[in-house]
Amino acid sequence: MALDPLIVGITVLYLLAVLAIGVWGTAETKSTSDFLISGKRFGTWAVAFSAFASIMSGFGFIGGPGLFYSGGYAFLWIAIVAPLAFPISWFVLGKKMRLLAEVRDILTIPDAVYARYNSDTVRVLTAVSVLLGVISYLAVQLKAMGFVLGEILGTTQLTAVLIATAIIAIYTVGGGMIAGVMTDLIQGGVMVAGSILVFFIALDWGGGLGQMSRDIAVNDPTFAGAFGSFPVMLALCWYFLFTIGNSGQPHMAHKLYMVRDVKLLKWGAPIAALSYFAASLMMLGIGIGVRASVETGALDALSNPDNAAPFFLTEFVSPLLAGIVFAAALGAIMSTSDAFINIGAANLARDIPVGLGIEYTSDSQELWAHRIGSAVIIVGSLGLAYYAEILVGLLGVVGWALFASALVPLLGIGLNWDGASREGAIASAVVALGSNLGLAIAGEFYGFSLPNSIVIGAFTLVLASITLIAVSFVTDSHARDAITEDIRKVVSV
Template sequence: MTNVRFIPLQQEGIPVADDPVILALGTIYLILVLLIGVWGWIRTDTTADFLITGKSIGTWVLALTAFSVIQSGFGFIGGPELVYLFGSTALWIFFSAPLGFLITWIVLAKRMRILAEIRHVLTLGDATFVRYNSNLVRGLTGLAVVLGVIAYLAVNLAAIQFVMRAIFGIPVIWGLIAGAVILLLYSAFGGMIAGVWTDFMQAITMAVGAVFVFVYAISFGGGMENIMRNLAEADPALASPFGTLGGTETAILVGLAWWTLFAIGAAGQPHLITKFYMSRDMNVLKWGAPIAALTYAISSLIAFSAGLAMRAMVEAGQIDETFAASEVGPVFVLEHTGSVVAGLILAALLAAIMSTSDSFLNIGAAAITRDIPRALGRPIKRNKTELRLTQVSLAVLTVLATLVVMFSDALVGILGAISWGFFAASFVPVVVLGLNWTGATREGAIAALVVGMSYNIIYNVIPETAGIVDHSAVSWVNENIVMTTYPFPEAVPAEAISLLITMAVFIIVSIASQDDTPADIKALIER
């Protein structure tokens, strides 16, 4: 018999603001989000408007929405948690991610925008079809997008229940349902037009709030020198760039793997790279990379300062560890900063989750109603019909992800494990190499997509399943096949290895096969 834990929606230990200022700011933010959604609805007439804003956004909006869809709730919940657990070792992620924006802009920004100009592309599946002239590549792209979107969306909805409880004090089950309903209305109304402007609003709020949190945190910890001293006295590994990752060789390997995953893997995130379709013109792309990288680095001050300060004060015996690692960010903001700062951070986080989830919903719904039907030779021909079915697909994806969060933490863990790495392994070779190398072939793209999805399922999904689902067959497969065939230390993220393997597969298969690149696409690659 298979045993899976159901209804994991506990609320003990989750901090509640119980502050009228925070409640007011949270309410105002939600109202603004819904009003932006209505405004987006008024401006949306076609599928192009709904999915890529009708190519209407400028430099600052493009840069800040790119930063915010990558940062989202991670910087407030996942980031402080990692720093609290691993000390300064976790900063590998935050040092790598800003570089990811620069790399992504260099290798893809102009090419993606020109592609949207010379061909009618609205989705990532459109781009891969145009590049490889293959419905199978388009269909596999759509499938990879849908699977990854469910992963991301479930994790974001799980965060919504947390934030709704922190702001409004409601049980998490109602926070989940209310958040899902608001997200669905906001997404169905406004599409990507609403999403990018909400991203813009919350990105500014998060960056400003991060500076205040940093100041509060350094002061709370008695200064950076005192923080690092307390950490080093408790465990020297916490103050080392490699200390908590194992021995020297393992630590270096893990650090390089994290760098690869977050710096190079950013270029495979469809919710980021499809933003390039939306720019008003080519000049808009010029300063986007440094703006996005700088604002991401500033926002990461929340994770860096709150995580280190809280761990240092616990190790020094100045505060009691009455919270879980995942609660470090909310606990610090709610208990050790002012009401206005806490309210702005929580409200911005709620908007970040909403707008990032909106991006996921849009690319996922488009894959369902545009990419997969076209790959099967059954395109939806009427624009209005395609738009309405895309909006219906939003509801299907929202309900599905909500049920995942509500009924099984097992599935949330499994899907969360394959999200970033799943997209990176699938799309860095196919899109980045494909749009920068005329020798790329459809056979190489098909092989990379199949291997990327399969590798992540084997080395991410099965181990996560074995750790949560009580089933002898799953455990046997994990212990006797998965663990025995993974050639690296357990600390090395399989997602990074998957990315490197799929790139190698893509290159080898492309070299071994031959393909004709359309003349306009060849000119695009060679310019």
């Protein structure tokens, strides 16, 4: 059954606005550089909001309240990291990524890896890691979109996901990152405003954070504890993985190419970090508030923790604000999806073919290859989401972790240390890919899990970083000679 007509109306208006930006973005996209990195045309606000909106996915905006509902304050160990992670990423990678795009014809993350290590092997390994992560993330985002839009429009999830995918396809296939960043700017703004308002409504409804914390602990006191009802090591692994791993997320790092001028990076870190902080307040307020009411018996338990946000919005928030927040939830999913579609298209149309020695005869040919690549990624992920759930579940385990363990050593360390060798990079990329997939398969099919509730991603990030450093130390006799002058300059600033 469809929700209140006002909620439906606001959502439809929002989707039409996104479509209009897509049409404008298509007219503005004239080259592959426009398509992949928006022709380096955007300023501080657009790039910072786009970075934050890409990281705040459906997992955070819809899954976040569900995880607070399931585990009490445990989810804070993921929610609190982004405000610290963004400035760390800016310090470690901000200037480097933008300068790489200044001195080389660099449009993708594997391009950056190639430029640093001068190795097609590393480029292809990185491209494969990114592609696997993109497909899994995108499939999950598309399913989340079906869940949210289906609730709003009262359609089946499949119908809802087809509508939403068609809209995303129009603005990403045509408008590339120009449309992507502009829609992220609007989507980010809606997320921040909606989250702050709903947070205060949830606090008021629950009697304040103090009362909610007492209520949530009525039956199980650990719910109000610093680690909630989850294992301590699990929460610490999240803290490490999501802070350091932020700088290895291609949908974040890629945005650093797009700023018009390096000096515009200056205020990007506080804007991205504070925006994420504001957008994460809603998950805390709704998740803790709804759980507290269930614990005290004021509400019946939810059949699915992910229903915490839709339930609260439809039952306790005015239709006008609920409409805005539902639009924000769609925005969270769409902004992450458009970034992944773009990165996945670049993998298919640029990174893997170029790594295998295939070159385009003209820029217009490459631009069309990227547009076709976007369409293939969308259709492929949609198919996977509905017809290969085991694969999606398997890759879903490793999404963020695969990005982090593959890219943090290669870029976060490698772009700042001229001693990182090609051999170290290859070994690290192989370890990241092999250990993430191996542990995910072992867990999925053989019930294997790491001891002490260690999170696979944190373990593999440590392992891949150790590998890069150790192998580089042993093989670095020519590492510093192998870097070209322009890249050495980027590494050394």
